[in-house]
Amino acid sequence: MNVALSVARKDLQIEWRTRMVLARVVPFALLVMVLFAVALDSEPLVLRAAAGLVWLATLFSTMLVVQRAFDIETADAAIDTLLACAVHPARVFFGKALALFVQLFALVVVLVTAAMVLYGVTVSGSRVVLLVTVVISATSGLALVGTLYGAVVANMNGRDSLLPLLALPVLAPLLIGASRATEAAFGSQTIDMANGWAWVGLLGVYGIVFGAAGSAAFSPLTESDS
Amino acid sequence: MTNSVASDTTIHLSNAVVALGGFPALAGVTFGVGRGELVALRGANGTGKSTLLRLCAGLVPLTRGVAVVAGVDLLVNRVAVRPHVGLLGHRNGLYGDLTAKQNVQFVAGLVGATASDVSSALERLGIDQRVASTQASLLSAGQRRRTALAALIVRRAQLWLLDEPHAGLDAAARRELDVILRDATASGATVLYTTHEIDQVVGTPRTITLDGGCVASDVAATIGSAP
Amino acid sequence: MHTATTAAPGAAARTGTRTTRVIGVLALATTAFVVVSAFFLTPADSVQGDSVRIMYVHVPTAWVAYLAFITTAVASGFSLARRHRTLGFDRVAGASGEVGVLFMAMTLLTGSLWGRLTWGTFWQWDPRLTTTLFLFVTYVGYLAVRRIDTDPRQRARRSAVIALLAVLEIPLVHFSVVLWRSLHQEASVLSPDGDVRLDDLMLFTLFAGVAAFTLIFAWLVIHRQRLTALADIRQTVGLDAAIALRRSETRGVVK
Amino acid sequence: MKDLGFILASWLATLGSIGVLAAVTIRRARELSRHVPDDAKPWV
Numbered sequence: 001m002n003v004a005l006s007v008a009r010k011d012l013q014i015e016w017r018t019r020m021v022l023a024r025v026v027p028f029a030l031l032v033m034v035l036f037a038v039a040l041d042s043e044p045l046v047l048r049a050a051a052g053l054v055w056l057a058t059l060f061s062t063m064l065v066v067q068r069a070f071d072i073e074t075a076d077a078a079i080d081t082l083l084a085c086a087v088h089p090a091r092v093f094f095g096k097a098l099a100l101f102v103q104l105f106a107l108v109v110v111l112v113t114a115a116m117v118l119y120g121v122t123v124s125g126s127r128v129v130l131l132v133t134v135v136i137s138a139t140s141g142l143a144l145v146g147t148l149y150g151a152v153v154a155n156m157n158g159r160d161s162l163l164p165l166l167a168l169p170v171l172a173p174l175l176i177g178a179s180r181a182t183e184a185a186f187g188s189q190t191i192d193m194a195n196g197w198a199w200v201g202l203l204g205v206y207g208i209v210f211g212a213a214g215s216a217a218f219s220p221l222t223e224s225d226s
Numbered sequence: 227m228t229n230s231v232a233s234d235t236t237i238h239l240s241n242a243v244v245a246l247g248g249f250p251a252l253a254g255v256t257f258g259v260g261r262g263e264l265v266a267l268r269g270a271n272g273t274g275k276s277t278l279l280r281l282c283a284g285l286v287p288l289t290r291g292v293a294v295v296a297g298v299d300l301l302v303n304r305v306a307v308r309p310h311v312g313l314l315g316h317r318n319g320l321y322g323d324l325t326a327k328q329n330v331q332f333v334a335g336l337v338g339a340t341a342s343d344v345s346s347a348l349e350r351l352g353i354d355q356r357v358a359s360t361q362a363s364l365l366s367a368g369q370r371r372r373t374a375l376a377a378l379i380v381r382r383a384q385l386w387l388l389d390e391p392h393a394g395l396d397a398a399a400r401r402e403l404d405v406i407l408r409d410a411t412a413s414g415a416t417v418l419y420t421t422h423e424i425d426q427v428v429g430t431p432r433t434i435t436l437d438g439g440c441v442a443s444d445v446a447a448t449i450g451s452a453p
Numbered sequence: 454m455h456t457a458t459t460a461a462p463g464a465a466a467r468t469g470t471r472t473t474r475v476i477g478v479l480a481l482a483t484t485a486f487v488v489v490s491a492f493f494l495t496p497a498d499s500v501q502g503d504s505v506r507i508m509y510v511h512v513p514t515a516w517v518a519y520l521a522f523i524t525t526a527v528a529s530g531f532s533l534a535r536r537h538r539t540l541g542f543d544r545v546a547g548a549s550g551e552v553g554v555l556f557m558a559m560t561l562l563t564g565s566l567w568g569r570l571t572w573g574t575f576w577q578w579d580p581r582l583t584t585t586l587f588l589f590v591t592y593v594g595y596l597a598v599r600r601i602d603t604d605p606r607q608r609a610r611r612s613a614v615i616a617l618l619a620v621l622e623i624p625l626v627h628f629s630v631v632l633w634r635s636l637h638q639e640a641s642v643l644s645p646d647g648d649v650r651l652d653d654l655m656l657f658t659l660f661a662g663v664a665a666f667t668l669i670f671a672w673l674v675i676h677r678q679r680l681t682a683l684a685d686i687r688q689t690v691g692l693d694a695a696i697a698l699r700r701s702e703t704r705g706v707v708k
Numbered sequence: 709m710k711d712l713g714f715i716l717a718s719w720l721a722t723l724g725s726i727g728v729l730a731a732v733t734i735r736r737a738r739e740l741s742r743h744v745p746d747d748a749k750p751w752v
Contacts, residue, residue, distance in 0.1 A: 166615070199632070220614055563722060
């Protein structure tokens, strides 16, 4: 597991030194949320859509962060050294996913806070527990799928457009699940807490399925031939 | 795995062809390198030197022929060779956003080398405190090359593959590099590096020249000195 | 034209064989019957009216689309598992994916035209439709990935992984959409599927349509799979010449 | 016939696109076959 932690630490060191997520992706995601509010132009509507908007903004931002995560590997062919040193590519996969998770988790925390401030969402009592669980499980799923498909398109021409095409359909169940469960946590009338927890179950299954798939598929995907 | 290859052979190539997008970068290469050998690879640009190194490192697939490196049959599983091989390519494989020292530390963390391994490797390549704590993307080409070499030392690979390791280095660093490569072979590692003749490691006992993706000559002597 | 060929004289054989010709003729004949029957022989449905005539094309395309994606998934699995026949299975997987994407596009198109006539709307967010849409987009991505790699082996490996990931994705999409729709209180449009009363000829036409389109699918996959084989072989045939060229051009240049 | 436009559109689009794909396939096969000798084709 040392390899995974080394990889995660390295990615976070790079983020810490460049502050790419902090300085560019977070403002971008906030901007998306502001623009949604402007476009919907109705406070009750925005309040109802708040959960979905948080996760949609997160989804778009994930594409940026994933691309960045693999650009640093391919820019100077560092991934060759990385894969050469790592006997088990699955550990590299989990390391990169862990770093992605940390960055996305911070982003979602900012966006949920923004939803409270901008959209007037309130979370109280036992709903906080649901919200935290949803954020952790959905962000894990995002990080795992993002890393997996980031590896698919790493070092390819036209990867900026290919990544969303491949990853977004796969992320659709996660978007639905995270949005519904967050809606429950936000105290929406259309969905109760029990259903919110049911969605967390789906998110959990999703994370396990793609965690397993990613650790198995990362090795064949990263064998470059040119 | 093939049993026909002796266990003290690190590289065994027989009529190896590597086609990159239909172009045969290697058009049938045959030679062997024993454990602990120091071999220079010469040839003009585009004769297949870099591809040969990348083949041995398991980075490009073998199209035809036989290639067994460090006991691994590259036709069967070229990924399995990577842990045994340290490759310094045209590109240094550094993270530009990390400092020189952080880069070496990262590699050390992957292979389980200690902090003292890191500092001794940095010291050997003359990377002082100031350079070590500078972001890699801000270093000069020579300093980046030295950092990559330090990372290679830390890896302690069985087979060292270096693509023009002397390029960009000053005279002092070249001399140090020569010592490092000879030390590596003395401790049992095998070294294969590409070069232009003027960069020849002093005392390289064997030189293979490539031309047109094939071996043009294979001489057991240093170019420029008596055989 | 004459200069570029290293082929033996009379290299006229293309991707067709006797088997594919038989399949092709059968496919044409069956399709002709289905068209005639769908438009002229079968009656209008008592509930759906004439729009049932879309069903004779919609159901077979949907069947073939799903058959194609199952074929792609299975062939991809074999392609990864069988090291020696990797490329053969990969070509089948790719050809089947291409044909599947076309048929799925037609399924969505004919389905939405039928839906407009029957439900009064082009699109319904019901689980089956939504899953089909995601399946379509996923395989469009699969085809995009296939186009990227120039090396056949890398193409095979990468696209097989994508195809197998799609197999994981689709049940999750379907399940989440089912769960999503079931939570909504809105009245769902009553599906008239159960009300359709098909007489014998209508049923026979439907099955003939499935048979016809399956034959078309087989014909297309065999031919397109051989196309990829031709392209791959051409690379290999070219390689021999290229190796000879690379060796000869530089001979004697080294001092 | 009621809704003939919709029905015809469904059929024409489906059969038409299949026809186009088949035609493209045959054309491509004709072109590629020129560069590959018959004995290299496993199905011949």
